[in-house]
Amino acid sequence: MPMGPKMKMNKQLHSERQAIQYLLGSLSVAEMEKLDALSFTDSQFAGELTAAEHDLVDAYVHGELTDDTLKQFESHYLASPLRREKVEFARTFQLYANANAPQASEYFAAAQSDTRRPAAGLFSLLSIFQNQSPAWRWSFAFAAIVLLAVGGWWTFSNYSGRNDHVVASFVLAPPLRGSAQVPTLPIPKKSGEVAIQLELEANDYPTYLVALLEQPDNRSLWSSAKVSAKTTGTGQALNISFPAALLKGRTYVLQVRGIPANGEPEIVGDYPFKL
Amino acid sequence: MQQTKLKKDWSLTTVALDRLLNWLDEGASSEGQGYLEMRRRLVAYFDRKNCPVPDELADETINRVARRLEEVDAIETETPARFCYITARFVFLEYLRTRAKDQRLRSEFFRESGHEQEDPGDEESKARMLKCLEECADKLDPANKKLIFRYYVGEERVKIENRRALARALGITMNALSIRACRIREQLELCVRERIGRGNETVSE
Numbered sequence: 345m346p347m348g349p350k351m352k353m354n355k356q357l358h359s360e361r362q363a364i365q366y367l368l369g370s371l372s373v374a375e376m377e378k379l380d381a382l383s384f385t386d387s388q389f390a391g392e393l394t395a396a397e398h399d400l401v402d403a404y405v406h407g408e409l410t411d412d413t414l415k416q417f418e419s420h421y422l423a424s425p426l427r428r429e430k431v432e433f434a435r436t437f438q439l440y441a442n443a444n445a446p447q448a449s450e451y452f453a454a455a456q457s458d459t460r461r462p463a464a465g466l467f468s469l470l471s472i473f474q475n476q477s478p479a480w481r482w483s484f485a486f487a488a489i490v491l492l493a494v495g496g497w498w499t500f501s502n503y504s505g506r507n508d509h510v511v512a513s514f515v516l517a518p519p520l521r522g523s524a525q526v527p528t529l530p531i532p533k534k535s536g537e538v539a540i541q542l543e544l545e546a547n548d549y550p551t552y553l554v555a556l557l558e559q560p561d562n563r564s565l566w567s568s569a570k571v572s573a574k575t576t577g578t579g580q581a582l583n584i585s586f587p588a589a590l591l592k593g594r595t596y597v598l599q600v601r602g603i604p605a606n607g608e609p610e611i612v613g614d615y616p617f618k619l
Numbered sequence: 620m621q622q623t624k625l626k627k628d629w630s631l632t633t634v635a636l637d638r639l640l641n642w643l644d645e646g647a648s649s650e651g652q653g654y655l656e657m658r659r660r661l662v663a664y665f666d667r668k669n670c671p672v673p674d675e676l677a678d679e680t681i682n683r684v685a686r687r688l689e690e691v692d693a694i695e696t697e698t699p700a701r702f703c704y705i706t707a708r709f710v711f712l713e714y715l716r717t718r719a720k721d722q723r724l725r726s727e728f729f730r731e732s733g734h735e736q737e738d739p740g741d742e743e744s745k746a747r748m749l750k751c752l753e754e755c756a757d758k759l760d761p762a763n764k765k766l767i768f769r770y771y772v773g774e775e776r777v778k779i780e781n782r783r784a785l786a787r788a789l790g791i792t793m794n795a796l797s798i799r800a801c802r803i804r805e806q807l808e809l810c811v812r813e814r815i816g817r818g819n820e821t822v823s824e
Contacts, residue, residue, distance in 0.1 A: 430808070436811075
């Protein structure tokens with residue numbers, strides 16, 4: 345079960361797992377009483393317990409709980425009307441949070457303030473619906489959630505009036521290990537250029553090379569010049585762009601190689617995507 | 620006997636409440652926030668114990684603590700938080716004993732404890748909660764609103780990476796970010812609950 349960020353309990357090394365077990369009523373009586381007392385006397389623990397509870401409830405709402413954890417959640421946690429209310433709130437909250445994701449993307453936008461093109465993104469389109477009826481807005485919100493769930497990436501399309509061609513811009517998060525999900529990039533047909541920001545897990549090299557490989561045969565379609573990582577609102581990332589006309593197939597990989605100060609390029613990671 | 624009667628009839632007076640607030644604040648003035656936080660912890664404690672009326676037991680605990688303060692003027696052997704916990708534990712044990720004697724209450728409890736499946740037909744209440752949430756979110760400070768929806772978006776690793784990135788962007792630790800987001804969410808949840816409650820009162824009037 346995903347546990348969210350690791351918690352450092354004040355003075356005592358309680359793990360988040362233990363907090364979850366406490367919330368699910370699956371600790372021994374002695375351990376329960378110990379944490380009962382801490383939930384009053386240790387403000388940090390009280391706060392972290394609340395955070396763990398939010399993550400637990402969100403994981404249930406997302407269908408991420410499995411096996412014994414799910415059984416305990418349903419038999420113990422949902423036994424309380426107050427906690428069932430929390431689950432109901434979490435469902436509504438997630439819906440609303442996902443629908444409001446474009447506002448969150450302002451963190452990215454701020455980091456990209458050096459870009460010359462004004463952003464007018466797909467998610468910014470949500471603002472168009474702000475004056476529409478709730479039904480319209482939430483229908484659109486559902487569509488946005490589906491997009492987010494598929495790839496966990498952010499996308500927005502830009503239009504450059506000066507060059508009179510469409511630039512489709514995307515941000516790709518580092519690929520999830522073992523994940524079968526490949527993000528779909530909805531590149532408009534009229535796009536002249538595709539700009540992608542590749543978020544790095546770590547910036548370990550002074551420069552990088554990025555290659556666009558068509559799948560399934562790994563045919564190289566394009567290679568970047570040496571690029572350096574830029575600091576963004578979310579960490580370090582590589583900004584690349586290539587002609588949209590190169591994309592005639594369906595599935596691709598952007599392969600990132602790091603160039604050490606001395607030595608041969610080393611593969612850092614593959615960022616798959618499909619059209 | 621007389622003392623028992625007095626305890627039973629005791630109610631929280633303005634003077635007793637002021638004394639309780641000061642004692643909970645331990646010298647600093649929190650303008651009632653210390654009291655609210657303690658009550659929140661008490662409700663959460665009784666709720667984790669699967670008590671069907673956590674609010675009532677929390678208030679009973681607070682009354683007992685206030686009464687004790689009135690009797691002794693100062694409780695110096697324990698910190699306020701620790702003393703509240705000890706009192707809550709007694710209240711809980713008493714509740715268990717009462718429940719064991721009261722078959723009617725117990726059967727009600729088990730009925731309450733059954734896992735109620737989500738009612739798919741309750742779209743109206745969902746829509747109302749969503750509307751309340753939207754209204755409450757609009758009342759948030761813009762920076763907090765941005766933070767909360769950035770913090771909770773995504774699933775599994777994407778969510779964790781989002782949080783790391785957000786903490787970096789804000790220049791704070793993950794732990795500090797988590798606590799900040801938690802408080803905002805609690806604030807939202809409380810606001811939604813109050814609005815829904817007010818709506819129910821209006822309907823029943």
